[in-house]
Amino acid sequence: MENKILKKDQIGKLYNELVGEYKFYAPKNHKGNISFEQIEKPEDILLDYLNSKIPPKSVLFPKMEVLFEYTLDDKDVEITDRQDLDEKTLIFGIRPCDAYSFELFANFFSSHGNVKDEIYLKKKENTTLIGIGCNTPRTTCFCTSVNGNPFKKDDMDLFLTDLGDSYLVEGISDKGKSLIERLSWLSNAKEADLKKSEELAKKAEEAIVTKIDAKGAVKILETSFEHPIWDEISEACVGCGTCAYLCPTCTCFDVIDETDQYNKRGRRIRIWDTCQSCLYTKETSGHNPRNTKIQRCRNRIMHKFSYYPKNYDLLGCVGCGRCVYLCPVNNDLRVILNKINKIEKKEEKKAVV
Amino acid sequence: MSNPYIPYLTKVKSIVTENKVNDIKTIELEFKKEEEYKKFEYIPGQFAEISLIGKGECPIGIASSPTEEGTIKFTIKKMGTVTTGFHSSEIGDIIGVRGPCGNGWPVEDMKGKNIVVIGGGFAFSTLRSLVIYLLDEKHRKDYGDITVIYGNRDPGEVLYTDVLEEWKKRDDIKVVLTIDREAEGWTEEVGFVAPIVKKVAPSSDNAIAVVCGPPIMIKTTIAVMEELNWGPEQILNSLEARMKCGIGKCGRCNIGNKFICTDGPVFSLAELKELPDEY
């Protein structure tokens, strides 16, 4: 399959051609907050960005999603299933780390127990990802430490590389390749373009300055559930949901019923929820298995770096760095992981002596 | 595709008030569609997410046994929004049921063994399911001796008095009932569950014990059983947690890397000792 070139001024053309068939999502700037929104005008697409503040998980796992709707009539109930799951979605301009998070999402929603989350999986199946390599990663990014790469291509359908005034287009999956065939007006890429893209990839990887020994932390965490380090880690945390809500791999949700009593109808919806909230685990009896901030903070780190690897042999983090630079009290994940790595080594040394 | 969050619709067939203070009711549900009842294949110890459409959902252990065909039963204590809603429901009301969820009591692994069922208070519902299942003529021959020890605060709190009477009449099951403090007209044992277990002293040879009840009862009973030489893999427990989805997706019911809703709610004591103490 030959690689193609998409000129930057052709984005509008691409949009116009695909918008009829797909729900077209792309990064959009709304008062400084970049998030993936359904695009109405091609001018709104913003591709010259570091990364979106709201992760693109919001497209397939929105902060509020209807599970089903119902009508209540005296004693009878009628349930209406979701009708929109077959619509095709296209996410344009997604970063490699976020694309990888979709894989983790699908992996989680299709395993654990014998019931799959068909709502998510169906939508995922009907989604085409067009990603862009990260030419200028943030200093807070650490994807290379968690099985990622600023030019990781395998989770995308089409992969673009920003060459300055144009994009190099590579078809990755079959879905992507057939899409390229459809866009017959794309010009062919030259040898020099490919070379430039390789150089950019190399440069980007070098630009990731944060290195974390995540695998080491996984090992240490297996035995540090009771370690006093958690007191220290959770001290500054205020218990808000920023880290979880803006994490591309956090899947937890709450289910609530909403009734429009005057119209005798209602809907059951799911909304984002976070393990940092005290209420998250509180039982009706009043008992709360994770009653303190220490336990809740521990659960978040353990979930991503111990439970997730234990269950699926994968890290539950994609290294996007959102929780690092958006935490209100700067409770830096990188620092936390380094602390975990360090403390244990000290103890090992003691044991040797 | 099938949306895993859509409940089967059922109708309330009967409501039984189980105790004097009127905060525990057993609700019998009949599926609106016969084929959905066929799909709802369960074993004792599993639970279902039952929902009052418009109020919400909550996980409740199934109190009926699969051998009691036609309907399913739930014993519900009035606690929060949804359970209070159930208490005000009437015969004929529509109730959603999603499930069955969880692993249930390992009835296959229990075959050929003596079974000791120890329950305290309101937690007896899935034990009722288990005992009825074991006593069913199709299954009784697969299991050894059955002992039931059931403790309550006072005589008015004893659930399922009708089935208990039936069991007492049979000679292939030993039923020990106890209450915490003496009360007028009570002819059975008196005392907390743990000392009664010590008194009855069920043998641990080729046996499995199922323990369900409030945390303090479980703690004391397990201490007694360890004294009586029961191994941790012989003692089974059923855990509770706040749950939303019941199918391992919403995330909140984890203990370590296990989810109570899919890997549990039944865990052996040996399994629990491996997991962090966060339940």
Next chain:
Amino acid sequence: MRPEVKKKMTETVLEEKKLDEKWEPKIIAFLCNWCSYAGADLAGVSRIQYPPNIRIVRVPCSGRINPYFIIKSLTDGWDGVLISGCHPGDCHYISGNLVARRRFAILNELLEFFGIEPGRVNFMWASAAEGERFANLVKKTTKIVKEIGPNTKFQKEW
């Protein structure tokens, strides 16, 4: 019924509401048991006419009126809220209405600050003997709310 059909129905109903000059607001009234509720009763017994737009909720004291009641009424789509208690100094519980008055003052200002039309939520005092005053103020409230129009600000799009 399919949700989208239902949605369209609500939309049309709303539009009609706006166009229809005969549109009548629905007003929820929280009345203190000791004064205004009796005042309403007196108005009735004395055959004083007042608009039928109010639906009365009897509360033990204006101090019992949780501000949530007021905001919840607005989010539930009531076009107006009327709150009535004993005149200052006359509270059956001595100071319930004085506590409530501070609450209402702040809530009222905040609601206006958030862009809820002044007059959507109305507060009044009326004693058990003031049947006529009660009727007059209900008339006034109804007139004010009618001028403001239907309450759609908290309506959700579904």
Next chain:
Amino acid sequence: MGIDTENQEIENSIREIAKKLLSENQVDVIIGYAEGTIPLSSTPIFIRKEEDVNKLIWNNLCYINLANYLVPLMPQLCDSEGNALKIGIVAKGCVGRAVNHLAVEKQVDLEKVKMIGIRCNGIVNRSKINLEIGEKEILEVSISGNDIIVKGKDWEKKFPYDQYINDLCKVCKVKSPSASNETCVGECEEIESIHDEFADVIDFESKSSEEKWNYIKEALEPCTLCYSCRQACPLCYCNLCFVDQNLPVWFGKTAELPDIIVFHLIRAFHLAGRCVACGACSSVCPVGIDLNMITRKLEKIVKDRYDFTSGLNAETLPPMMDFKMEDTEEFMLEED
């Protein structure tokens, strides 16, 4: 004197006092600010040993209100029996106000809390700077003279300090804790009453309902309901917040705009006469929502009506805990 020199002086005084308090065993732990790991941030730090006091800093990014850690008290700040430790707290004016107000509400025992008073010279408006820089990574932020210098990879931008501090800091009248020397070491003064014009609020109030509603709608639209504003607020210490209550369910938690507005409306209502105008809620918001206008309005309501300013001392009852026969009631409906 430039802001940078002021900062240096404040920082030195914090360290000096902290050292003294710890060495004399007057406190067990000091809550202060430490350097953040990313630009435009700082992190709360808990100092227990004398040799760690040099980790304490003061720059104009110390936006968290440290009084937040006093209620509810986490186990790390209690002894093995669950009793509160003696706590030293680095207190700018609004932290002092929060401590005072928490004492009025009987949440904090002033005998267990020692304020390290400083004269705050303003907090940088993070979201405004972030918004103006846009999609470029900020690598370094420093203050030089009276300018905020923001540096990135091969670019640099200067912002005049007095324009890029929080709107609340611009009108702040309580720069150092309003307390006596008994509860506060370092900078403090006992303020009885403050005078404020509230020109900014009056301007907003003159708008029409429609304009106000649209402003609120647009401002709150990005909210993700992460509740960081609530969590970072020193006065939001309820065990069970009203949005989380489910017996009965009062208000929806869906991420739809009406629910978001209702959340912020009621949260604001709950803070009337209690809000100490620290601006932490706006500073911590991950999506940069500016709640300062609401904060100012709350201050204005209680000042106008009840001549009250929260947190000036630890005795005066806040308006919602008190009432008077002659309170204003101009909003009451009267017969024509």
